[in-house]
Amino acid sequence: MNELQERILKDGQALGNGILKVDSFVNHQVDPHLMDTCGRDFAKRFANVGATKILTAEISGIAPALTTALHMGLPVVYARKTKPITMPDQVYLTLAPSHTKGRMVELIVSPEYLANDEKVLIIDDFLASGQTILGLARLAEAAGSKVVGIGALIEKIFEGGRDALASLGVPIESIACIKSLDDGKIEFVE
Amino acid sequence: MNELQERILKDGQALGNGILKVDSFVNHQVDPHLMDTCGRDFAKRFANVGATKILTAEISGIAPALTTALHMGLPVVYARKTKPITMPDQVYLTLAPSHTKGRMVELIVSPEYLANDEKVLIIDDFLASGQTILGLARLAEAAGSKVVGIGALIEKIFEGGRDALASLGVPIESIACIKSLDDGKIEFVE
Secondary structure (H helix, E strand, C coil): CCHHHHHHHHHCEEEECCEEECHHHHHCEECHHHHHHHHHHHHHHCCCCCCCEEEEECCCCHHHHHHHHHHHCCCEEEEECCCCCCCCCCCEEEEEEECCCCEEEEEEECCCCCCCCCEEEEEEEEECCCHHHHHHHHHHHHCCCEEEEEEEEEEEHHHCHHHHHHHHCCCEEEEEEEEECHHHCCEECC | CCHHHHHHHHHCEEEECCEEECHHHHHCEECHHHHHHHHHHHHHHCCCCCCCEEEEECCCCHHHHHHHHHHHCCCEEEEECCCCCCCCCCCEEEEEEECCCCEEEEEEECCCCCCCCCEEEEEEEEECCCHHHHHHHHHHHHCCCEEEEEEEEEEEHHHCHHHHHHHHCCCEEEEEEEEECHHHCCEECC
């Protein structure tokens, strides 16, 4: 069992309806040491995919994407959910359903920072239905970049995201892969 | 001249109306090495304030707060701007004006992660009018915590934030302190 899995068992909470609360070390309060360990792990797992840039979505993807980027020596771009005034008028924009907000959210990347021929490694906190990550992949493709790998801290395998992403044909890695959250009990895939 | 100042001169853009665009290394694309250098710098500057927790605001504060937290060995809490479903009903909430959104935004922290007697170091990307940081300080005070220091990557001294925060009576550190952005020219305080 790795450090993230141990922490999930210790401090994670299965709230019902497939919701795993990890607000004390990932989503609201962040444990920087744990994020660094996970970033090092991703850097090792994706050492040979030839990535030139890391792509994530604000907000909760930023911490694991940043520590992965640190260990790989790559820049990280986080897709914005609202367009800041500093962004040009012409952008890459896609819609993805948000679990926590219960509606569609925009994912926006400036063409300034996602160029043609970039090799993109997508890192996020959760892989659940895979819809946010598919949205990021659409942004990368729109920019003429190629997705070369997908990493998530926590995968909820029962939500089918891995199947939804299969057509991308890239390696998908999760550090803690959860089989079930039924009856408040957290079970990992062996 | 430090690494952040050099990078601002090289890649920052003064867009007029006091707006400094640093989207290529801080606000949309992030340079993890630069963030790590700044985090190490903050850790050194605030080594003796006795901080027990780092507090920032989503979104752009997360990267510098995380690297500072890494170098100080402290947890970091980022105030949310929308309340996720995993947060309890009873929260600390305050309003602060958002520059980029042109309206008031909520800053929300769960009482689970900001406790009585915590010594809080606030880290953010920008210190401009100081209103976001004042909002974070109000959250800390509401929780019975004490603010012990304030750090910003970039200070726009002409917006008066340092004066607005003076009543907190804590050390305020910025890594790049900007005197003027007039006529598209970036000038630092000596």
